[in-house]
Amino acid sequence: MAEVEVRNLSKAFGESVVLDNISLKINEGENVVVFGRSGTGKSVLLKCIVRLMEPDAGEIFIEGKSVLSLSEKKLNEIRKEIGFLFQSAALYDSMTVRENLAFPLIRNFNFSQKEVEAKVKSSLEKVSLEEAIDKMPAELSGGMKKRIGLARTIITEPKLILYDEPTTGLDPITTKEISQLIVELQKDLKTTAIVVTHDLICAKIIASHAVVLKDGKIKYEGNIENLVTTSDPFLKDFFSSEILEVKNGRN
């Protein structure tokens, strides 16, 4: 498990300030959901945490280590303990599903061919897509890609998993399935997770703690249940459609 702390993080693209002095602490084993309108810096926050993007100011600590001051080698040691599920799943186009899953194992760990094969099959079994093992990403549907992306994310048994809109663009049934899958996997692997999403249904299944970003700042931080009954006009407006669906029994 991993503890993540973000201190006074700021990031701007030209004139547009995306993250403005954000501080956040995620305890070991905690699942946190990050909400916010499009362009409010949710994905940027995730990318700063794994240093895919360099913030303009602030500090990020994972298991007490300052991510921003680490050398490439030490950063990669930390990255081996992190899983990142991209919005588009980001499967390698030129590789089969098997090769996609085996890739991080072969490159970063000293597993035998047999062990790699066993881990690939076990990961695919967890996402119920064993039959897709020899398919190319282009042959998979959106939902299948997300599942394979999830399988690739968990194959290295990371301590921290970052999910960037894991259910965006999926139908409600697949959304629910993926959300439940994420919960099951986290129970198995006992990971810490940060989930960026717009989907309240997904969020309620996955996490108990929520953070809402607005204009680069944290607008709300606390229990996810309170979001549904909030009196704050912005939050009420933001979640109105989702709340309606929840009340109508979609969950």
Next chain:
Amino acid sequence: MIAGLTTFSIQFFKKVFIPPYEFAEIKRHMDELGVKTLPIVSVTGFIIGLVLAMQSQPTMARFGAEAYLPSMVALSVVRELGPVITALIFAGRVSSGIGAELGSMRVTEQIDAMEVSAINPFRFLVVTRVVACTLILPMLTVYVMFLAIFGGYLAIFLSRHISFQLYTNTVVNALEFSDVIPGIAKTFFFGYIVGIVGTYKGYNADNGTEGVGRASTSSVVVASLIILLADMVLVKLTVLIWG
């Protein structure tokens, strides 16, 4: 762009000599790039020699220098036409492909996925492709030189019925190491240019599919331009060294 390309090149040289070496990946790219380019360079090489001989024959006949036609074809092909035209075709075929492939990997976050998995994408995607381009282009060029010289023979044979033995003897006697070595040596630079420009454009692509298209086309334009400029410098250098 010049500053970006220079920084990118420095990064390449910092990584290329430090293990782990990606031999399997380099070999895979060499196979792929070589096979991809082989048909078009074969046709072009053969036609260059053929047309060069056909075009030059009447002029050389006017000066009574027809006997020098095989030497002229061989020298032109080995010193200049073979390396430059193969490099330009290679740039058109390969640089755009690399630009599009890496560009699409960039905009679909595949490069980010690699980076976040603690795999150095620069080493895996860029270094391997640049090395493959640098090594495969000289091989393709030698092949094109042979085809072009054969094309030249065919043109001369059709009009003058010269024997193949006489033709090859004349060609071999005309060529010296100072012609062959610089001709082939500069293709290593051209291969490097094709690789580094294609990977630079693709690796730094942005703005979605539009960016991928731009990376692909600008790779060809920039690589071709740099090849021609580099050729100018390298020819001058060759003349200074070899005379």
